[in-house]
Every structure is written in structure tokens, then in C-alpha cells.
Amino acid sequence: MKFIQNLLLYISAFIPMYFLIVVNIFLDILNDNLTFNVLNTTMIITLSVLIILGSFGVIWAIKFNRDKNIKIIILERKNTTDQHFLGYFSLFVLFALSFELEKVSEACVFAIILILVGIVYINNKLFYINPFLNILGYNFYDIKYKLQNSGEEKSAKIFYRGNLDLSKNYEINLKNDNFSFLTKC
Numbered sequence: 001m002k003f004i005q006n007l008l009l010y011i012s013a014f015i016p017m018y019f020l021i022v023v024n025i026f027l028d029i030l031n032d033n034l035t036f037n038v039l040n041t042t043m044i045i046t047l048s049v050l051i052i053l054g055s056f057g058v059i060w061a062i063k064f065n066r067d068k069n070i071k072i073i074i075l076e077r078k079n080t081t082d083q084h085f086l087g088y089f090s091l092f093v094l095f096a097l098s099f100e101l102e103k104v105s106e107a108c109v110f111a112i113i114l115i116l117v118g119i120v121y122i123n124n125k126l127f128y129i130n131p132f133l134n135i136l137g138y139n140f141y142d143i144k145y146k147l148q149n150s151g152e153e154k155s156a157k158i159f160y161r162g163n164l165d166l167s168k169n170y171e172i173n174l175k176n177d178n179f180s181f182l183t184k185c
Helices: 002-013 015-030 038-062 081-098 104-123 131-135
Strands: 069-079 138-147 153-161 169-176 179-184
Touching: 002 015, 002 038, 002 104, 002 131, 015 038, 015 131, 038 104, 038 131, 038 179, 131 138, 153 169
Parallel strands: 153 179
Antiparallel strands: 069 138, 069 169, 138 153, 169 179
16 A cells, blocks of 8 residues: 555656646647647546546645654754755656657657656655645755654654744654655644
């Protein structure tokens, strides 16, 4: 079950790219640069399914995750959203604008690249590199915190919608040290 959730989170990181590619294909079809053929139709359907699966993965991680929430006090925070977003943005532009996915060879290379990036992404727990969450208004932070009950100090990489305030108490849904969501108490 954990692997499926991790896979869906990986898929969600590319939702903006999938959307750009679908828009690109539709615009080419509307301008008579492409026609609806088996490959274009398959690509549109596949990308649409990936958008739905990725969206479900994000909703699952944010709303329906059954991991225990822990009450914490944030000691230090550093917003590192910008350090991770631009690397993915260049990848989106590469795929959406330069790959001609109406060619079988480039569609296969596209799939292989996504699989290879996915292996690295999941094996190294790089879930915090997710521009889709940033587009939804979440910022990415490296934090140091202490548990409210025990006072034990820890660190984590978290997503939070808005700016963190050091003077408030929060609850963390700690999936792992590389991917958590924070909410106000």
C-alpha cells in the first residue's frame, strides 16, 4: 500500500507537465498540425489518467492519510520551495515543448525517462520535490521541531499552505522525514 501511495505522489509531481502536453496536442490538432490517430489518442488518454491518478495521490496524502498526527512546536524553519521548483520546471518545458510525442520513438523515450526518474524519485524518497503542491499553494520547509509531549528535538521536510509562524503550535502528519504535511492546532 505504501508503494502505491509513493507512486501516486511521484505521478502527481508531473501533473503540470502532463497538462501542458495535453494542451500542446489539442492545440496542434485544432491547428491541423496533428490528427487524431491511435498514438495521439492513446497519449491524451494516458496523460489524462495520470492527471487523475496524481490528483488522487495528493488528495490521499493530504486528506485521507491515516498516519498519526503529532503535536509539535517549530524551533527553526527555512522555506526551500524555490530550490526544488525550477529544476522540475525546466524538465516540464523540455518535455512539453521539444518532444514530438506523436512519434512512437519519442513517446517511448518519454515513457522510459519518466520510469527512470520515478525509480530515483521513489528510491531516494524525493517526495518533497513536487511542484504541483507548490502550484496548489503549499510551501516546502526544512524544519527543526520538538515534540510537545516529550520535548525531543527532530527535523523534517514538510509542506505547509502559507507561512510558518514560530509562535504557534502545529500538528504534523509525519509520513517520513522527507514528506509531511503540517496543520495548525
